[in-house]
Amino acid sequence: MLDKKYYKESYSIEQTMKELGKKLASVQRQLQEHSIPLVITVEGWESSGKGSVIRDLIRELDQRYCHVKVLEDISKEEYPFQKALWAALPKYGQISILDRSVYSELFDHVEYPKSYIKQALEQVLRAQKTLWEDGMIFINLFLDISQKTQRHRIEKYARDPYQSLYITRRDLNQNICYEKYRPHYGEILRMAQKDYSPWIILSGEDKEQAGKKALKEVINILEEKIPQILEQKEKLAQIKEHKAITSPIIENLDLSKSLTKDEYKKKKKKLQKRAQELGLELKRRNRSAVIVFEGNDAAGKGGSIKRLTKHMDPRNTFVATTAKPTEEEYSYHYLHRFYEDFPRKGEVTVFDRSWYGRVMVERIEGFAKVAEWERAYDEMLAMEKELHDNGVIVIKYFLAISNEEQLARFQERENTPEKNYKITQEDWRNRDKWKDYLVAIDEMITRTNKEYAPWIVVEGNDKRYERVKVLETFVQAVEKALKEPENPRQLEWERENEQQE
């Protein structure tokens, strides 16, 4: 009798789950229709039933547009910044379900001082805000269980040949120190709770109920957030006005600066040797650098990069070229593709054009809406700050030439067969917008020139002067950065720990 009754009840929850699953599947189609990406993070105590909740969530979803990503054990060994978060993002209209998250590192370490946690959280949240403003929905689930339930499950799982696969020393350790973890979790959840990235705490005592609750909550939040996102998009699309924050930079350059052939040769040789040494020094110290090159068309970016990297070790120096985004790249936030190319520890990435295209070509050609490129200044700075705070050296070059010099170079390219491939109709069209670009360049440099990510404007009419200035300022900037403390966050933590001792 008992068995039959149980079966009936479980059948009924099975039915409920199926219905909720189908409901979520229909919301998924709305997300697709409106190109809204969704990230569901599943966090919680060890053995709290995260896997089971994930299974319940995806049950009825169209798996072509929904991907489960396992973020357990994100290592900051190779990449110190939030590469894992960006790599796990869904495309527009798709869903990523994260098993554990970028928060896991913080959850796992009760010993981290509060200031470190706060700063790390700020970085995560800043990225999420950037993505939310671009229309991404974040929902975070936290599965809560009691110490007793956890103990009970660990013991049960440990005896099961399959379940025991998921039991590690960490689970047991967490159970023993449960009372230390509880306030630690509470603190993080309190700090991380944001309107653009809400946390839902679910009881994991009963796995089926947890799954049901998770489905309900996710559906509720989506029904609330989808119209909100659409309204926000609508509103932002209306904005046509832009209040410039700018100062004249390019027009005040002395483009007559030049070097003789002899000066050039002598300086270049010495500086290239030093650049080579610094590249190796970065490798030795496990530091990395991001070098951005922007500039007018034909300003000599390629030539300068070649001279800069000539003697640097090709095994830790990489040039990443930024062209028009591919179809694939267009299906993510515009910053997404750059995270892929950011350097490992000990490496240097030189960007031949960069994310600044957002406030240059995309602004001028109208590929980005006013509200989009307007907020990009802050977004890009936040990203560069993130790199800097994690020990990456950031240097940005703008190579400037005069309108006349550009014309001369374009004509030379057209008339020299081997250089012909370098000039396209698009270059000529861009040239017609010289003045618009001037406005955009001045504003870009004014707004995004920061100590942690400085712009170096290089007078480029004389190629010899230009190349030597690039080399010289690179050497100076890297030497300076290597003298500074490597990781401000790390340092603060050490200080705090010392005080505690």
Added chain:
Amino acid sequence: MLDKKYYKESYSIEQTMKELGKKLASVQRQLQEHSIPLVITVEGWESSGKGSVIRDLIRELDQRYCHVKVLEDISKEEYPFQKALWAALPKYGQISILDRSVYSELFDHVEYPKSYIKQALEQVLRAQKTLWEDGMIFINLFLDISQKTQRHRIEKYARDPYQSLYITRRDLNQNICYEKYRPHYGEILRMAQKDYSPWIILSGEDKEQAGKKALKEVINILEEKIPQILEQKEKLAQIKEHKAITSPIIENLDLSKSLTKDEYKKKKKKLQKRAQELGLELKRRNRSAVIVFEGNDAAGKGGSIKRLTKHMDPRNTFVATTAKPTEEEYSYHYLHRFYEDFPRKGEVTVFDRSWYGRVMVERIEGFAKVAEWERAYDEMLAMEKELHDNGVIVIKYFLAISNEEQLARFQERENTPEKNYKITQEDWRNRDKWKDYLVAIDEMITRTNKEYAPWIVVEGNDKRYERVKVLETFVQAVEKALKEPENPRQLEWERENEQQE
């Protein structure tokens, strides 16, 4: 006097290098123009000057289309097959320069028995042949130095603060065992020497001369190979005839097979539980599986996959959907994108459509030339054999429905608002080619049904029968595979070692 003479000479080699570099850059433009990808592998003794040769090679190249990839320490821990090779491939028209290679594992291990090396090489070479036939050029450079020179360099580098970064215990060990490595290298180079992937042995005694020689050899080979590739392409494009190797399969199916609701429920429940266990068993044993789903449009691939994976752990079971290739995916060999989704050890990837599109839609729509899809049968089998030989279980499903059943399902999709998104004009167009598809399906199954990668044809008119058969055969196939020796290659090696003892 001596110094000045030396300076003059070194200036002159600098000039030669620059000229050779520019020559190579002009060949690079030819590669681009003809969309020919090039892989240059730089291998050799430790401290033989690989970095310096790479620097010389890239010196004048357009770095937007040339990338240096460091393949040192390829781990087979996560992915047992050639993921690293495929990940390092250049796009059409671009260049990858590999610092070390997929051969490195073999070079490094003098203790590997000959039979193991032979089989591993066969796999590498098979992949290269596939890529060569698609128009990729491979050039392999091996830097040779004497024991004395190596010793001398290691000692010198070890004293240099920067160069010492590249000196490891391995270097020293190699120098001590130099005489064991020499015949080992010779043997591998002899076996690996192929017309489609030639090895050039360069003396690394003098680094500048090595760079010069490398540039010359690469230019020579390219000047020989580029016309060869173009001619080959031209010739293959002419082939219009196809000699079918086929037998009637689909037409002999008994599509009336069905299950009652009760049978279905009972069987499904039991089989799903077993599938769940097997998924965990794979994880426990660190084995992986690739499950392919092909079938007529509306044959129930999505539904079958959902039932198969329903209780499997979403943290080690992934569904990869194969749609029309993106622009990015089109810029590589058609097999490239699948290597990205192949499972880690302990994981299962289910492919909702697959590489078999090459001999189905691409064949029928003419997206691939006759010679291209004709050779694809063997290419795909070679890839599946590679997976199998490295311990990956490969199972391929073809879900078949009748022409009338498809019509009924299409109509239902059109008339049901929630299913409407599942049906497109393209589906109707494909339906018009039902007979062409029948021919292609029969040939595909006839030619690519192998013991190491079997096709399971599923009668799909009755969805219940179909889903249960998928589950049932999955369980059988995985159970069978788990009883067989994990890695034939590994085993052979062990046998050989025992004999030696």
